[in-house]
Amino acid sequence: MSITVEPVKPHIGGIVRVSHDHLLDDETIETVRRELETRGVLVFPQIAVSDQLQLAFTDRLGERVNFTRQVPGSDADTADVYKITLDRKLNSEPDYVLGTFFWHIDGITIDQPLPKATVLSARKLSDSGGATEFANLYAAWDLLPEEDKREYENLRVIHCVEAAVRPVHGHPSEERRARYKAMAAVMEQPLVWTHEDGRKSLLLGTHADGIVGMPGAHGRALLARLQQWAAQPDFVYTHKWQPGDLVIWNNQGLMHRVVPYTDEGRVMHRTTIAGTEKPGVPANAANVESIYQVA
Ligand code: OGA
Ligand code: MN
Numbered sequence: 001m002s003i004t005v006e007p008v009k010p011h012i013g014g015i016v017r018v019s020h021d022h023l024l025d026d027e028t029i030e031t032v033r034r035e036l037e038t039r040g041v042l043v044f045p046q047i048a049v050s051d052q053l054q055l056a057f058t059d060r061l062g063e064r065v066n067f068t069r070q071v072p073g074s075d076a077d078t079a080d081v082y083k084i085t086l087d088r089k090l091n092s093e094p095d096y097v098l099g100t101f102f103w104h105i106d107g108i109t110i111d112q113p114l115p116k117a118t119v120l121s122a123r124k125l126s127d128s129g130g131a132t133e134f135a136n137l138y139a140a141w142d143l144l145p146e147e148d149k150r151e152y153e154n155l156r157v158i159h160c161v162e163a164a165v166r167p168v169h170g171h172p173s174e175e176r177r178a179r180y181k182a183m184a185a186v187m188e189q190p191l192v193w194t195h196e197d198g199r200k201s202l203l204l205g206t207h208a209d210g211i212v213g214m215p216g217a218h219g220r221a222l223l224a225r226l227q228q229w230a231a232q233p234d235f236v237y238t239h240k241w242q243p244g245d246l247v248i249w250n251n252q253g254l255m256h257r258v259v260p261y262t263d264e265g266r267v268m269h270r271t272t273i274a275g276t277e278k279p280g281v282p283a284n285a286a287n288v289e290s291i292y293q294v295a
Contacts, residue, residue, distance in 0.1 A: 003028050005035050005042065011139040012254075013237035014039035020047060029060045032248065036117060037199075041134040041237055041249040048244030049121055051078045051269060058119055058271040061248075065107065065115050065272035084120070084268040086261075098168045102206040103135070103227060103255045106272065109161045109207055111185040111282050114252050116275040120268050121246040129261030131240045133231075137201040138253045140230035141192060155191040156212040157223070158283050158291050160184070163209035188212065188283035191226075193252075196277055201253045203279065204230055210291025219291055230255065252277070 002025060003018040014035050018028055023044075035042055049057065055078070058064055064080045086094045107115040120132070144152070161180040162172070169176065189203045191211070204227050211219030238259075239247055249256060252275060 001027075003031050005031060005039065007039060008043075008237055009234070011235050012040045012134065012136045014042045016042050016044050018044065018047075020049075020053070023047070023049070023053065023057055024060055032061065036248065036250040037253075040136045040138070040254050041239070041247060043239060044246040044248075046242055046244040047246050049246055051081050054119060054121055054246070054269060054271055055080060058273055061273045062116055063274040065112075065274045080271060082270045082272075084270050085264065085266060087264040087267065090267065095165065095168055099165050099206075100258045101260045102164070102167050103231065103257045104164060104205040104207060105203065105255050106251050108159050108189065108203065108205065108280070109164065109184040109187055111187065111280075113275040113278040114280070115272045116250070116252060117248055117273040118251050119246065119248045119271045119273070122241045122243060123267040123269055124265050125241050125243060126261040126263030126266035128263070129259045130263070130266050131238050131259045132247070132256060133236055133238045133259065134249055134254050134256045135231050136235045136254055137204060137230055138199060139235045140204075140226070141200050141202050144229070149192075152222075152226075153192055155214075156287070157189050157191050157203065157208050157219075158186060158210050158212060158288055159189055159203075159205070159207040159280070160186045160209055161207065164205070164207035167206065186283045186288055187280040188287055189280035193279045195252070199253075202226060202230060205255050212287045213290050215293055215295050216291055217294070227255075251275075 002022040005014045005016050007014055022028055032042060083090045084097055085091050086097055088094060091097060106118050161184040192200055193203050194200050208223050210216055211222060
């Protein structure tokens with residue numbers, strides 16, 4: 001056995017022990033695929049990968065997501081490695097990085113299959129803040145009372161970038177709103193996603209702006225309550241980073257956020273693995289309109 005996985009909490013988290021030399025082995029890749037389904041988030045303590053090794057690991061797990069090419073902060077030589085940092089010299093638009101302070105699912109406002117997994121490696125840590133929290137949205141669905149499940153099963157939710165960055169900008173300028181429109185879609189997602197393997201998870205996050213056909217306040221209140229439910233300590237793993245840590249998470253079944261930091265020295269390198277399942281569709285105008293009705 002060149003790889004072992006030690007659970008962190010009953011509902012979430014796994015610590016992976018594997019050496020550099022075995023990171024790309026079939027056994028490692030199979031184990032990671034399996035454990036991403038059960039543990040949700042896997043930590044490779046201080047494995048200290050290069051960009052090349054991180055990309056090779058990403059490629060072994062599936063297709064790279066090309067949205068990393070459209071976001072600011074990637075270099076020409078490693079265009080698929082996105083720099084998560086507030087340092088403007090490395091990332092020309094840190095505003096989107098500030099959006100990571102709030103619960104979210106990566107890529108949920110893009111009209112493409114939901115990214116399967118995200119890989120993040122710590123290059124430079126911040127002096128304070130900067131831990132990353134992960135909440136298991138499979139567990140959040142599974143443990144809901146049956147009567148709530150029946151009530152929520154068929155609800156549809158509007159997700160948009162504008163909602164995702166509202167806590168960053170408040171009222172964005174017209175120019176900024178036009179940019180959001182160009183970079184992403186307004187998506188309609190099921191509240192409860194039945195995956196191809198039959199498992200179900202909630203789709204939640206700050207980008208969720210309302211429930212189709214429900215007056216705005218009612219929809220947002222329910223989303224806020226569900227988000228709070230899903231973020232209860234039993235469903236959450238908090239990763240306190242050490243230099244060289246690599247973390248991979250199941251982006252289809254977890255939401256995540258980072259504890260706020262101001263240190264421009266913090267640098268994480270992110271790669272993303274494409275999914276094959278697409279739970280959402282671009283929202284139609286009437287459904288979008290419905291979530292902005294007051295009563
Ligand atoms: C991200 C993200 C969290 C972090 O890159 O998508 O959410 O800890 N990052 O920087
Ligand atoms: Mn993210």
